[in-house]
Structure formats: C-alpha cells, structure tokens
Amino acid sequence: MIDEQAQGLLDELTRVCTKIANGKNWEKDRFFELTREGSYPAHITGLAESFGMMLVKVETREFQLEQKLEELQKSYMRTSTMLDGMVLSLASTLEHRDPYTAGHGRRVTELSCAIAGQMGFDSDRMEGLRIAALLHDIGKIAVPLEILSKPGPISEHEFNLIKTHSQTGHDILASIDFPWPVAQFVLQHHRRIDGSGYPVTNDAGEIPLEARILGVADVVEAMSSHRPYRPALGIDRALEELTAAKGIAFDSEVTDICIRLFRTGEFSF
C-alpha cells in the first residue's frame, strides 16, 4: 500500500511524463524538482531520477541526430551542386565543339520544363527531365564536326551517322547512377509514338513521357532556330509542323501544351 502523499506524487510524475511525451519539454523542471533529495520519499525521487536520466539521454540523442541531419543536408547540397556543375560542363563541352547548336540545349531544357510544369511534374521528376534535356544531344560529341556543321544538304550516310547520337548519348550516360533513368530519356528522344524515329527497337514499350516531352521541345527549338544547312524557319512554322504531326508522331497532350504555351505568350525562346 502506498500512502496518499506518495500516490499524489506518483500521479504528478505520470502527468509530467505524459506532458513530456507530448513534446512539452518545459515540464521537465517539475521533473527535476521531484528528484530533490530529502524532500520526497526515496522511491519517488529514485523514480524521478531514472526518468530524468532517460530524458537527458533522449535529448542528447536528439541533439546528435539534429547535428547529423545538418551534416547530411550540407553534404546533399554539395553533391547536388557538384552534379549540377558536372551536367553543365558536359553540356557545354558539346556546345563549345559545335557552336551552331550553342544555346540549343538550354532552350530545349527551358521549353521541356515549361511543358512538364503544365503537366504537374513535381520538383524531383522535373530535375530528372532537366538533366536529360541539358544532355539530350551529348552523343553528338562522337559525330564528325564536318557533318554537324555542313552548310548544305547531308547524305543518307551522314544522316545515319547523326542518328547514332541518341544511342551514343545513352551509352555515355548509362554508367552514371542518376536517380532517374536519364540515359533512357536520352536514348528515346527521337523515337516517335507511331513507331517512326530512331533508334528503331524491337521493344514495343511505351516511350517515357520525359522522352516525348524532349522530342517535342527538341523539334520546335531546332525548327525555329538557324541551322548551318538552312535559315531559321521561325516559331509559327515550327508550331504548324508540330500541329500536323500531333497524335501521329508527337504525343497529343504534350503538343497541345507546347502550342498553348507559345500562343498565349507564356513561353518564348
């Protein structure tokens, strides 16, 4: 049997423990008060001391976890900045080599992300698309410069060489362990929903949405810009061609969003 005072103190301890468990840590002063030697029965101060020690250990662990979390956040930011720098360096390698396409990767990236924004991509998915867009033509690094910058029409053989760039881009990126299938997006950015385009594969699988967005953004940017073999066709002509191929070569929803972005003035190069 415990006396009335001890029962009251036990009830008090229970109340304080419950408050602390609910995050009201300021109650701990009352806790430590109960540990004051000589003021309360020994079994009450003993119990309060044990709870007090438990609380101190939990708080220490919490502090250590907060520090670890802060270190992890800093490390994540460093890694993220480094990844971004490496992606931009890779992309600029191509643009330095082939000045005719300077700005192409950036503009395709901006348009792709604008389309994806309308489609409700979250920030993580957007990041995968952004990286794929910046690097979508990286495989052109293996295509002879005289073909890329040839001022006249290109032969079938030369075009076949250019077409290898999506597979080469895939192969370059496949060894990088991105959190998104960036290499697949790059591989498929010239595949079309009607089975045309390249590379021709036996895989009848769906073209990832990211690759379908890249395909549209790539074509619109390329047509509206100057190329060594032809002057810029302009955005109106590019959108006309896109409309004609809507639902045939290009994803209908992606096409509609792209056209709307330009027509409403929400996006421009």
Ligand SMILES: [Fe+2]
């Ligand atoms: Fe391409």
